[in-house]
Structure formats: structure tokens, C-alpha cells
Amino acid sequence: MNILLKSARILDTQNQSLHGKVRDIWIKNGRIEKIASSVSPEARTKVIERPNLHVSKGWIDSSVSFGEPGYEERETLAHGARVAALSGFTDVVLNPNTHPIPDTSGDIVFINKTAAGKGARVHPMGALTRASAGTDLSEMYDMKKAGAVAFYDFKSPVGQSNLLKIALQYAQGFDALVLSFPMDSSIAATGTVNEGNTSTQLGLKGIPALAEEIQIARDLYILEYTGGKLHIPTISSSGAVALIGEAKKKGLDVTCSVAIHNLYYTDEVLVDFDTNFKVMPPLRTSKDREALRKGLKNGVIDMVTSDHMPIDIEEKRVEFDRAAYGSLGLESSFGILNSIFGPDKTVDLLTAGHKRFGLPAPAIKEGEPVSLSLFNPEGDHLITKESLESTSKNSMYAGRKVKGLVYGSVTGQQVFLKK
Template sequence: MNILIKSATIIDSKSEFHNTTQDLLIENGKITKISSSIKNPKNYKEIKRDNLYISQGWFDSSVSFGEPGYEERETIQNGLKTAAYSGFTSVAVNANTNPVIDSNSDITFLNSKASKNAVNLLPIGALTAASKGNDLAELYDMSSAGAVAFYDYKKPIANPNMMKIALQYASNFDGLVCSFPQENKISGNGVMNENITSTRLGLKGNPALAEELQVARDLFLLEYTGGKLHIPTISTATSVALIREAKKKKLDITCSVAIHNLYFSDAVLTDFDTNFKVLPPLRTQTDIDALIEAVKDGTIDMVTTDHNPIDVEEKKIEFDHANYGAIGLESAFGALQSIFTTKKTIDILTKGKTRFGIEATPIAIGNMANIALFNPDTKYTFSKKDIVSRSKNAIFENESLKGKAYGIIANNQAVLNS
């Protein structure tokens, strides 16, 4: 692949060309020249876009596609195309499948399906067999096959001894254990945040306490075992405070928050729109403020789309019975830019790679191109025409967003919106 990118503003603090507008020559997938003006005597394909910006390729630490088993929700190929059009060059994919990804051969299957793609698929294996919480899955074997972490997607580990053993065992090969922050005995049948809004709507509440008890338990276990823990998608101010304190103790802990938990409060549920039924649930504005501050100060290590396609039959039903989940890849950049500056948004979208074993690739001469292309200033209303996913359960539908991705250049391929 040979490409000449024209007049691109580079946002990459690790590059000597940061905050400058340059032409980039890419030959056989490698950046061979960066200059204010590059001629094109070999007639390479030129990329020109309005208000073009580029950065290192973006990373999402929590994506679900469905395949195998739930191809009606999303396939691996279309999911990776969605990620590419949305600016992501690497996505960590959950074991949210049927059967659950919990063995060496399952990880090999995912890697095979995603091979030769512009987007790197990083498999997350189940922490327990079939994600049932009874026995540890084949963690070492999955790690050997390429699993980057272990997580029973949205299923908390009820048995604290199981979590203790998992942390101890995985530390033998530097494995990353993920634990969903919810105590089911407290959350019960709650379908939204327990608050005045849930009372007004007559919906069962899932209290912040359910998350915070689990976070506190897991941090105590981490301190005891000395393992390596990631807590995905926290949603409360107290969870932030607990993790901030754990980091002061130098525990090996990271955490993430879903973009929609930074943007929407539980007040949006007044119309019973099931696209807003997510887990953890949307919380209060006080929680949102604490989460945003934690992203800014680094207490929260990464922000995820928590992209989870759900087919229409499981969403267009009564709120109590609808499935949890929302797609978020396509709206991620525009939503983040509605909260943060462009510089901070790019920092957010490129953080977390090291935790999941990805080597960052600065925009520099001699490096392979791993680039996201975008326009940070486009203002638009997100609608169904912006959705590439098979499932259309977009939590940001009809929201006014700022900024759109043009696509990516990675793995010696260019995947760009027309």
C-alpha cells in the first residue's frame, strides 16, 4: 500500500511533528517521509479531506461483536469494519458469545477470523469456564494463544475465593484479570439506577452500593494477592474514590468508564427508551462529574465505548425485559469531543494500549503507519445513517455531536469513509 496524505495536522505528543500540518508519504505500509510539502512523481493515491487531522490509531478496551453464536447481532468482519470507519486500529473483544470464548481453540478461532484485517482484534478470554463463575477457565492456555485479558463479560464473580485464586494464578504469567463491578445480591432485579427517577418511573433500582461493595471487595483481594486487576466500566463517585485510594497504595489496578456513563444521567430514562438500558446503569450528575474529573486526573485509565450490539427483538420490548447494551464505536469520537478538548480526546482514545499488551506506534519516519484520520470540528446530529453496525441500538441516536472519524491506515491497509 502506497499513499500520500496531504495537509494533515498531526496530534501525537510522542511525535516530533506534534501540532504541525504536514504531508506524509506511506510506502508499503511504512512512513517514509514527513514534510510540509511532498510531491507525488510516482502517482500514489492521495488522501485529501476537509480539515484533516491524524493521530496514532485509537484503542477500545471493551467491544462485543457476537460471533460465534450471535451473528445476527454482529459478525467479526463487519464489527472490525465498523471499528475502522470509527478510527480504531485495535479493539479488545469480549467473550460475549455462544459458546463463550474460554479455551485455546476459541482464541485461535477469533485470531483466524480477524487475520489480515486492518484492525487488530485482541481476544479477551472468559475468566471462568463458560462464564458461569464455578471453575477457572484455561487461562494459561488462552494466554499462550493470544488472549490479552480474562473477563466474564458483565457477570460478576460472586465467590471471593474464586477471584483470589484467579489473581494469584494469573500473576504467574502476568495475566490481566478483569472483574465486573456489581454485587448481584444488592443489585437484585434493578434495571436502572436506584434514585428518585426510578421511584418516579416505577422501575426497580440498582443502587450505587452494589457496584461499590464489589469494587471494595476486589481491591482488598488485590492487596492480599498482589495480582494484576482491571475493573471495567465503573459508574459511581465512590468507586472513583476507592480506586484513587488503591492507586495511592501502589496496587496494580486500572479501570475504565463507558462513554455513555460520562454523557447521560438517569434522567434521560423518562421515555423508557431501551437504548438507554445499559449495565452498569446510567447514574446521577454527581457521579458523572466525579467520573469526568477522574478521567482528567488519570484515576480512570481508559474510556471505552462498551460497544454491545443487541438485535431489535431484544430491545423493542418492555423496559424490564429488554437486554442491556448499546453500540458506541461510531459515536465515540463525537461524544468524547462534546465533553473534552480534541487534545484530551485523542489522549483518551490512545490510552490503555500498554495495559492490554499493545505497543504504541508514534507518527514518525521509519515506523509502520498506525493512524486514525478525523475532522475534530464537524458538528452533526448522530442518526441511523451514521451506523455501520448490524444492530442499531445506538444510545447516542439524535444527539448533537462534534467530530467525525474518516477512517484508519494500519497493517498496510487503508479503510476510509467515502
Template sequence: MNILIKSATIIDSKSEFHNLTQDILIENGTILKIAKNIKNTNNYQEIKLENLHISQGWFDSSVCFGEPGFEERETIENGLKTAAASGFTTIALNPNTHPVLDTNSDITFVTAKANNNAVTVLPIGALTIGSNGVDLAEIYDMTNAGAVAFYDYKKPISNPNLMKIALQYASNFNGLVCSFPQENKISGLGVMNENITSTKLGLKGIPALAEELQVARDLFLLEYTGGKLHIPTISTAKSVALIREAKKKKLDITCSVAIHNLCFTDDVLTTFDSNYKVLPPLRTQTDIDALIEGVKDGTIDMVTSDHTPIDIEEKKVEFDHANYGTIGLESAFGALQTIFTTKKTIDLLTKGKQRFGVNYSPINIGEKANITLFNPNSKYTFNKNHILSKSKNSIFQGASLKGNVYGIISNNKVSLNN
């Protein structure tokens, strides 16, 4: 792959060319030259786009597809096309398939299906067999097959002793354990945030306490066991405070927040639109303010689209019976830019790599090209025409977003949007 990128503004704090507008010459997937003006003497393919900006390739720590078992929701092939078109060069893929990814061969299947693609897939193995929360899965064996973390997606580990054993066992090989922050005995049959809005709508609520109890429990366990813990998609102000205190104690803890939990309050549920039914649920403005502050001060380590395709049969039903989840890859960049500056947005989309074992690839001469191309200034209303996923369950339909993605260059491949 030989490419000449013309007049690109480089947004990469780890690059010596940060904030400069340069030409970039790439030969055989490696950055050969960066300069103000490079002549195309070898007649390479040129990339010249309006207000072109580039950064290190983006990373998403929580993506679901469907294959194997739920191909009607999303296939690996189309999911990777969607990720590339959305600017992501690397994704961590959740194990909530059928069967659940809980063995060496399951992890091998996913990596083989995703091989030879511009987007790198990092499989997450189930923490327990079948994600049933009873017996620990063969997590060391999955590590040998390429699993980068272990997580029963959206299923809390109710048995604290099982979580204790998982943290202790995984620490023997530096494994990353993920724990969904919800105490099911508190959340009960709730379908949205427990608040004045849930009372008005007559919907059962999930108290913030359900999340905070689980976070506090897991932090106590981590302090006791050591090991590495990641808490995905926190949603309450108290969770931010608990994790902030844990970091002051130097515990090996990271956490993420779903982008939609930074953008919407539970007030949007007055329409009973099931696209707003997500887990953890949308909370209050007070929670959003605390989450944004946590992102800014580094308490929250990364953001995620928490991309979860759900087919129409499981969304176009009564709100109580609808499945949880929203797609989010396509809207991630544009949504973040409505809250943060472009520089901060890019920082958030490239953070979290190290935690999941991804090497940083700064935009410097001699480095492998791992690049996202984008225009940060375009404004538009997100609609179905912007959705590339097989499932169309986007929480951002009708939202005003800022910035569009041109594509990616990664793994010695170019993937540009039409």
C-alpha cells in the same frame, strides 16, 4: 501500500511533529518521510481531505460482536468494518459469544477470522468456564493462543476465593484479570439506577452500593494477592474515590468508564426507551462530575464505547425485559468531543494500549503507519444513517455530536469511509 497524505495536522504528543501540519509519505506500510510539502513523484494514491487531522490509531478496550453464535447481532467481518470506519485500529473483543470464548481453540477461531484486516483484534478470554463463575477457565492456555485479558463480560465473580485464586494464578504469567463491578445480591432485579427517578418511574433500582461493595472487595483481594486487576466500566463517584486510594497504595489496578456514562444521567429514562438500558446503569450528575474528574486526573485509565450490539427482538420490548447494552463505536469520537478538547479526546482514545499489550506507534519517520484520520470540527446530529452495525441499539440517537472520522491506515492497509 503506498500513500501520500497531504496537509494533515498531527495530534500525537509522542511525535516530534505534534501540532504541525505536514505531508506524510507512507511506503509499504512504513512512514518514509514527513515534511511541509512532499511531491508525489511516484504517483502514489493521495489523501487530501477537509480539515484533515491524524493521530495514532485508536484503541477500545471493551467491544462485543456476536460471532460465533449471535451473528444476527453482529459478525466479525462487519464489526471490524464498523471499527475501522469509527477510527479504531485496535479493539479488545469480549468473550460473550455462543459458545463463550473459554478455550485455546475459541481464541484461535477469533484471531483467524480477524486475520489480514486493517483492524487488529485482541481477544479477551472468559475468566471462568462458560462465564458461569464456578471454575477457572484455562487462562494460561488461552494466553498462548493470543488472549490479552480474562473477563466474564458483565458477570460479576460472586465467590471471592475464586477471584483470589484467579489473581494469584494469573500473576505467574503476568495475566490481566478483569472483574465486573457489581454485587448481584445487592443489585437484585434492578434495571436502572436506584434514585428518585427510579421511584417516580416505578422501576426497580440498582444501588450505587452494589458497585462500590464489589470494587472495595476486589481491591482488598488485589492488595492481598498482588497481580494485575482491571475494573471495566465503573459508574459511581465512590468507585472513583476507592480506585484513587488504591493507586496511592501502588496497587496494580486500572479501570475504565463507558463513554455513555459520561454523557447521560438516569433522567433520560422517563421515556422508557430501552436504548438507555445499559449496565452499569446511567447514574446521577454527581456521579458524572466525579467520573469526568477521575478521567482528567488519571484515576480512570481509559474510556470505552462498551460497544454491545443487541438485536431488535431483545430491545423493542418492555423496559424491564429488554436486554442491557448499546452500540458505541460509531459515536465514540463525536461524543467525547462534546465533553473534552480534541487533544484530550485523542489522548483518551489512545490510552489503555499498554495495559492490553498494544505497542504505541508514534507518527514519526521509520515507524509503522498506525493512523486514524479525522476532522475534529464538524457538528451533526447522530441518527440511524450514521450506524454501520447490524444492530441499531444506539444510546446516542438524536444526540448532538462533534467531529467525524475519515478512516484508518493500519497493518499495511487503507480503510477510508466513502
């Protein structure tokens, strides 16, 4: 299929010769054939024109959950990949939190085959330990050969320090990335929200930032001893930013991400006990939120994630303490970030992360494979449950007005555009 993006403004801060320029982009057989002020389309060319059309390199999300296998009622792999593509994402890193938990090469092969060609490219992570039980290492080497991009016990802390030490040492033999969830379970205990004024007022059990910071400090000490590559997903506190900043100054190979909702909300939104705001790690204070935003601006925090997690209504429409953790996020990512940072910084944040997960970085250049996100950064857009493409509807952003609108994405010869 031939595709022509007509009069598209290119946002690419790393390519100043094109950044901010309006160009036609002609795509032929999955590659960028020509970028010019005007291109006359050949026969059988799909011409894409949209109001104030902007394009950037394809976006990536480093922490996405769907459901299949085991929880197809939440979201199937095929439909989830399509939702991601319509939300502007060309690549998503899939969390290992299905049933069964992917801890063998066969599990990774199943995910890759099932999701292939359905939308955004889905890159599965494998469990770090068998069944994510935190006892024995999984078949990491075999899963890496089968296509796993990293290893992670999703939202489950590595409680045994020696196990993390062994994992980091073992992973170096095949250049694997290890993830460690930043939470000390003994301190977090049965808490559900940030420990502070709000938790006290609402009578909810709290999780202090200390639980996150102690775990990160331990992990960084182990990393300094072992070497290897460590990624700390979804940090939420100002202390975490400071710890990781110091580790980077030492030259440790550590990266981290922050969930977009921790950049936007604070725990004060919990006043109505809306379970869509129940996430892990929890929403924290305005001081933490500002530290996280600053950490992104100065480069201590490497990437953002929607931490997208579809959940059945039956698991959300219950008492707050009993409700499942998680919120949708893919479809609102651009609008929320654009409302906070503006389009240039938003695109920079959404295009970070490919290299860390061993994925080829897209480029807007003639001859390169096509991986493009399409959007309009201007205007207000109201997020409603009715507008959500996801199967589940547990979005903490429903009813929020954000800046900008995503049109979709183009990956290879596949075009995914919202109506």
C-alpha cells in the same frame, strides 16, 4: 501500497515537535517512510486529502462486543472490525460474550483467524471461568499463548472471593491481566436502572451505587493480598472513583475504565422508557457523571470505552424490564468525547490502553508501523440510524448532534475511509 496523507494536522501531545503541525505523511509498505512539510508522491501512490484533515496515533477501545460466533445476526467479526476501522479505531479488545463463550485456546484461535485483516485489529479476551459460570478457572495459560490479551467473565461479577484470589495468584505466573466486573449481585438483585429519584418516579427496580462500590472494595482488598494485575471495567459511580484513587496511592497494580455513555448521559434520559438507554452498569446521577469526568482528568480513571454492544431489534423493542442491556458506541465515540473534552484530551483518552493489554503502542515516527486515526475535530455532525454502519441499530446517540467527524483509519497497508 504507497499512501500519502496530504496536509494533515498531527495531534500527539506526547510529541511536542509534531503536535499541532501540518505535515505530509508518506507511508510505504505499511511503515511511515517520511514526515515533511511537503512530499511529492511516487507513482502508484494513494493520496488521501480531506477537509481539515487531522491524524493521531491509532485509537483503541478496551470493551467491544460483536456477535460471532453464535450471534452473527448482531454483528459478524469481519463486519465489526470494518465498522471499528471506519470509526477511527485501529485496535479493539473483544469481550468474551459469544456462543460458545471463548474459554479454550481453540476459541481464541478462531476469533483471531476470522477477524484478521478485515479492519481494526481485534484482540480477544478469554473467559476467566469456564463458560463464565463463576465456578472453575478457564484454560487461562493456554488461551494466553493463543493470543488472549486478558481474562474476563463479561458483565458477570466474580461472586466467589476465593476464586478471584486464586485467579490473581495464578495469572502472575504468565503475566496475565484479570478483569472483575464491579457489581455485587446480591445487592443489585433484579434492578435494571440506577436506584434514586428517577427509578422511583418511573417505577423501575433500582441498582444502588453501593452494589458497585462494595464489589470494588472487596476486589481491591484481595488484590492487596495477592498482588497481580487487575482491571476494573466500566465503573459508573463517584464512590468507585474514590476507592480506586486510594488503591493507586497505595501502589496497587489496578486500572479502570469508564463507558462513554456514563460520561455523557444521566438516568434522567430514561423518562421515555427508551430501551437503548438500558445499559449495565446503569446511567447514574449528575454527581456521578461529574466525578467520572474529574477522574479522567486527574488520571484515576485510565481509559474510556464505547462499551459497544450490538443488540437485535427484537431484544430491544420490548418492555423495559425485559429488554437486553447494551448500546452501540464505536461510531459515536469520537464525537461524544470531543463534545465534552475537546480534541487534544479526546485523542489522549482514545489512545490510552495499549500497554495495559500488552499491545504495542503506536507512534507517529519515521520507520514505525502505520497505525493512524483520521478525523476532523470541527463542525457539527448529526448521528442518525441511517448513517450507522453497524448491522444492529440500537444506538442511544441516534438523533444527537456531536462535534467533529471521523474519516477512518490506516493500519499497515489497509485504508478504511468513509465515503
